[in-house]
Amino acid sequence: MQQFPCPFCGLRDEREFWFAGEAGKTRPDTTARVSDEDWARYLYAQRNTKGAVDEAWIHLTCRELFIMQRDSVSMEVLGVRSLREPEK
Helix, strand or coil, X not given: CCEEEECCCEEEEHHHEEEEEECCCCCCCCXXXXXXXXXXXXXXXXXXXXXXXXXXXXXXXXXXXXXXXXXXXXXXXXXXXXXXXXXX
């Protein structure tokens, strides 16, 4: 079983984590009218980039959401960062 690094708890079994989505997507402003096309794009369109990608993950044990960077080809974890820290 693979281990994932949690920025709060260290290395843990991958079964303790839940994929929360592609990082960097901006939700449409729902205080204004949102077209069906824009809403569908937000919900279903994925960049599907080959190489390093940023993903939002949640560690179910400590319930913290964080960003994990992985290689989308090899699935190797390249790094993690807490959402509490400013982006570099």
